[in-house]
Amino acid sequence: MGGSSYIAVCVVALLLAVLAQSQVGMAVTCAPTQLAPCATAISSASPPSKLCCTKIKQQRPCLCKYIKNPSLRNYVTSPNAKKVARICRVPIPKC
Template structure:
């Protein structure tokens, strides 16, 4: 192969790698901690709307909700109509576990 061919192949490979890196999504592990939802207590226990902090924490903890629902001590707080309403208001569908 000629030097120009090597350069073209290398350049094409570099472009493909850059495109793949641009499309790669970085996943961040969530630390499941029900205390992170403490900002939602007032919205769940009353009819007050959830705060922005509450909504961001629900979205952050969404991967953990099924785990929380399996815990009998947490299930009685999370599996309530108000908790479902808060999740819906925050734009986070309630999980089907």
């Protein structure tokens, strides 16, 4: 293998390692309390705030976990919660 080919392989390997590390760093902590900014919108049908939309987008990987929890299910699957999710452009997953 030529010198420039070896360097290219090393650069690609380094980039893959950095990308893999950044994926690990972006792991979400599932905490339903993070959705507190959405409580008013979910309970009263008022429009969601920008903070609410940001939080629901961050918690998107956790929504199935919340749906499977009987204590939290209605906060994700109620008509108002679905409306908030739709306005925030976060699809409710089919779990």
